[in-house]
Amino acid sequence: MKKMNTPIIISDILKTALILSASAVLSFLIIQRTGEDSNAYIFYILSVIIISKVTEGYLCSFIASFLGIIISYYCLFFSDIHLLLFHNGYPLTLGAMFIISVIISTTTASLKKHVRKAENREEKTMKLNEISRNLLSLNSIEDIGNLALEYVSSLTGCSCVFYSKSPQSGEQGMIHSHNPKHIAIMNSSHERFVAHWVFENKKTAGFQTDFGNESSCTYLPLISHDKIFGVIGIFQLGQSPLDKSALDYLKLIISQAAITLERQYLADSSRNILLETEKEKMRANLLRAISHDLRTPLTGMIGASETIMNNKEQLSQKEQDKLIKYIYEDSNWLLHMVENLLSVTRIKEGASSVNKTLEPLEEVITASVDRLKKRYPKANVQVKIPEDFLMVPMDATLIMQVLINLLENGVKYAGKSALISLHVTKTGDEVLFQVADDGKGLTFTDAETIFEGISPTAAQTSDSVKGIGIGLSICKTIIMAHGGTISAQNQPDGGALFTFTLPLEGGNTLEQEN
Amino acid sequence: MSKKIKILVIEDEPPISKFIDAALSANHYKVILCRTGKEGIELISSHCPDLVLLDLGLPDMDGLQVIKEVKEWSSLPILVVSARDDETSKVQALDAGGDDYITKPFGTSELLARIRAALRHYAKADSKNGQAKNCYKAKDFLIDFDKHLVTVRGEEVHLTQIEYKLVSLLAQNPGKVLTYDSIITKIWGPYAEKDNQILRVNMANIRRKLEKNPVEPEYILTEIGVGYRMVEDFS
Numbered sequence: 198m199k200k201m202n203t204p205i206i207i208s209d210i211l212k213t214a215l216i217l218s219a220s221a222v223l224s225f226l227i228i229q230r231t232g233e234d235s236n237a238y239i240f241y242i243l244s245v246i247i248i249s250k251v252t253e254g255y256l257c258s259f260i261a262s263f264l265g266i267i268i269s270y271y272c273l274f275f276s277d278i279h280l281l282l283f284h285n286g287y288p289l290t291l292g293a294m295f296i297i298s299v300i301i302s303t304t305t306a307s308l309k310k311h312v313r314k315a316e317n318r319e320e321k322t323m324k325l326n327e328i329s330r331n332l333l334s335l336n337s338i339e340d341i342g343n344l345a346l347e348y349v350s351s352l353t354g355c356s357c358v359f360y361s362k363s364p365q366s367g368e369q370g371m372i373h374s375h376n377p378k379h380i381a382i383m384n385s386s387h388e389r390f391v392a393h394w395v396f397e398n399k400k401t402a403g404f405q406t407d408f409g410n411e412s413s414c415t416y417l418p419l420i421s422h423d424k425i426f427g428v429i430g431i432f433q434l435g436q437s438p439l440d441k442s443a444l445d446y447l448k449l450i451i452s453q454a455a456i457t458l459e460r461q462y463l464a465d466s467s468r469n470i471l472l473e474t475e476k477e478k479m480r481a482n483l484l485r486a487i488s489h490d491l492r493t494p495l496t497g498m499i500g501a502s503e504t505i506m507n508n509k510e511q512l513s514q515k516e517q518d519k520l521i522k523y524i525y526e527d528s529n530w531l532l533h534m535v536e537n538l539l540s541v542t543r544i545k546e547g548a549s550s551v552n553k554t555l556e557p558l559e560e561v562i563t564a565s566v567d568r569l570k571k572r573y574p575k576a577n578v579q580v581k582i583p584e585d586f587l588m589v590p591m592d593a594t595l596i597m598q599v600l601i602n603l604l605e606n607g608v609k610y611a612g613k614s615a616l617i618s619l620h621v622t623k624t625g626d627e628v629l630f631q632v633a634d635d636g637k638g639l640t641f642t643d644a645e646t647i648f649e650g651i652s653p654t655a656a657q658t659s660d661s662v663k664g665i666g667i668g669l670s671i672c673k674t675i676i677m678a679h680g681g682t683i684s685a686q687n688q689p690d691g692g693a694l695f696t697f698t699l700p701l702e703g704g705n706t707l708e709q710e711n
Numbered sequence: 712m713s714k715k716i717k718i719l720v721i722e723d724e725p726p727i728s729k730f731i732d733a734a735l736s737a738n739h740y741k742v743i744l745c746r747t748g749k750e751g752i753e754l755i756s757s758h759c760p761d762l763v764l765l766d767l768g769l770p771d772m773d774g775l776q777v778i779k780e781v782k783e784w785s786s787l788p789i790l791v792v793s794a795r796d797d798e799t800s801k802v803q804a805l806d807a808g809g810d811d812y813i814t815k816p817f818g819t820s821e822l823l824a825r826i827r828a829a830l831r832h833y834a835k836a837d838s839k840n841g842q843a844k845n846c847y848k849a850k851d852f853l854i855d856f857d858k859h860l861v862t863v864r865g866e867e868v869h870l871t872q873i874e875y876k877l878v879s880l881l882a883q884n885p886g887k888v889l890t891y892d893s894i895i896t897k898i899w900g901p902y903a904e905k906d907n908q909i910l911r912v913n914m915a916n917i918r919r920k921l922e923k924n925p926v927e928p929e930y931i932l933t934e935i936g937v938g939y940r941m942v943e944d945f946s
Binding site: 582 | 798816908911912914915916918925926927928933935936
């Protein structure tokens with residue numbers, strides 16, 4: 198508190214003057230009334246104590262002690278007993294009083310200082326607690342970095358930058374800037390290199406340090422358990438340097454942020470492991486289902502062709518035609534299967550990452566229905582889509598695969614001439630696709646396990662409905678990768694109903710232009 | 712027909728070339744088979760086939776290169792055979808000068824239909840010598856290029872300038888797939904942004920004006936991820 202504000206000084210002087218004059222008047226009156234001088238000293242001491250209590254620092258109470266002596270002196274001098282003044286050792290008493298009051302005022306002042314320090318410390322601890330609580334409540338690296346950056350930036354009053362990975366990996370730092378010029382400087386290759394150096398060496402670098410002294414930012418590593426979780430750069434060129442307490446506080450915030458980041462990385466990696474096992478399980482399921490479903494038609498084809506080759510003479514033309522037709526059907530089915538599997542390879546490694554582009558809904562629907570009609574010319578599909586032109590973000594090939602699988606599922610289960618309806622509606626921020634048929638519907642166990650990748654009703658599987666399992670499990674994989682949901686249920690009046698949604702984020706309805 | 716139509720098949724996979732050979736021969740085409748791009752180019756100049764069936768995945772060179780080299784000096788129709796799920800290569804082949812594509816796996820009937828269509832285009836383009844026709848007709852859909860008049864089911868359709876340009880561009884190449892990029896270049900100019908959204912919005916509007924049911928279009932067909940195709944002209 199070396200630099201005191203002028204208003205505080207003025208108010209302190211006023212307070213001092215007021216209290217002193219009040220005590221002077223009071224003691225003057227009392228002395229006149231009682232003729233007792235000891236009361237004057239009491240008022241004097243009291244006023245000094247009050248002044249040291251209500252003003253800042255030593256100065257005012259010190260001046261007050263000094264003035265008080267003079268005032269007391271005049272009080273006594275103007276009272277009736279002033280004649281006694283130079284006898285009885287009054288100067289000695291006044292001198293002792295002066296010393297006492299100085300001691301009291303300094304003690305009070307230093308006590309106040311301690312109290313203020315303690316309060317300060319408590320406030321900081323509270324703030325730090327709040328920071329760590331806030332940091333812990335976040336659950337993404339980006340948010341944590343952002344919040345830490347916000348705290349550091351408001352604490353130091355400087356522009357700041359945060360890197361969660363080395364800038365040499367192409368990482369763009371998050372920047373909180375108080376000056377647009379700083380952003381360009383902080384993004385310069387030199388600054389980025391110094392930040393990279395910090396990642397490599399886990400040491401503070403940049404402005405006013407051993408390495409990269411000529412840069413404009415000081416880069417501090419976020420370290421926990423000897424591992425670096427990020428780097429914070431504080432723009433310091435041309436700014437007033439940070440004092441020690443702010444620096445200590447900064448270090449606390451940074452270590453707090455480092456711990457939070459470490460926790461987040463651990464949480465992320467454990468979640469990834471869980472996801473990986475889940476995917477592995479799914480893959481194993483799929484493989485098992487595939488090998489079963491592929492073997493069946495292949496056996497049929499090998500058998501049929503072998504029969505024809507070896508028994509040409511014995512077989513009638515009609516029987517041969519029948520066998521050839523089997524081969525044709527089975528190979529078509531195999532092809533369909535392979536197409537399904539190929540579509541899965543379009544989903545890139547890692548969770549929910551498909552190549553989404555905005556596609557006109559009607560074109561995708563048309564193409565899917567078209568493909569189905571090619572395979573099943575007699576299929577009876579009724580389509581209803583929203584009137585408005587709608588662009589939906591998706592991988593068109595994959596969504597077509599889903600639609601074809603679901604429609605085909607209907608054709609296979611409900612019969613070739615069954616009525617299959619495809620209704621698409623827009624609900625808020627997603628698009629809802631409903632594929633329904635008027636067949637027998639699903640059995641209860643079907644509805645639960647139907648997307649799991651294994652033919653649920655394996656025991657009853659006949660040739661006409663084989664392979665449904667894989668098709669639906671692929672549907673699920675595709676829809677999940679798009680960030681949508683898929684479910685199967687029965688309609689109240691019988692017949693299966695498959696529903697899936699696609700999120701619209703980013704896509705928007707383009708109004709008809711005239 | 713006194714002279715058999717010659718078709719050159721450039722395909723490196725024996726099972727497929729064998730089946731194509733059998734199917735085409737059975738339908739009275741004369742088939743020449745070869746397995747590499749280099750051989751194919753030589754055969755085109757020495758045998759002058761009427762049509763080339765080209766697989767894009769060849770052992771010695773990229774199928775696209777074959778198209779580019781042949782199209783430099785010849786306008787003979789090239790029908791590209793491509794694998795499904797591979798829109799980019801289809802688009803590249805069409806933009807390089809390929810006349811049409813057929814996706815693996817295909818049936819005999821589809822193959823024959825595509826071959827007939829490609830030959831028909833070629834014959835038409837040849838006879839008119841590049842001159843644009845003055846009308847297009849498919850079922851009850853009619854465009855009069857001279858009068859800028861579009862009628863469907865006997866009623867006039869009001870199209871905006873851009874919409875008319877789009878429809879007439881497609882109608883001048885009936886049966887042929889025009890890629891998004893080639894349409895954008897022709898309608899909006901070579902420096903237009905290659906963002907096909909505006910094109911697709913316009914096509915959606917056209918579909919609403921022309922088709923009875925936009926979900927089951929009769930006249931303008933969508934080749935998703937590749938482009939658009941107007942149904943063939945039956946005038």
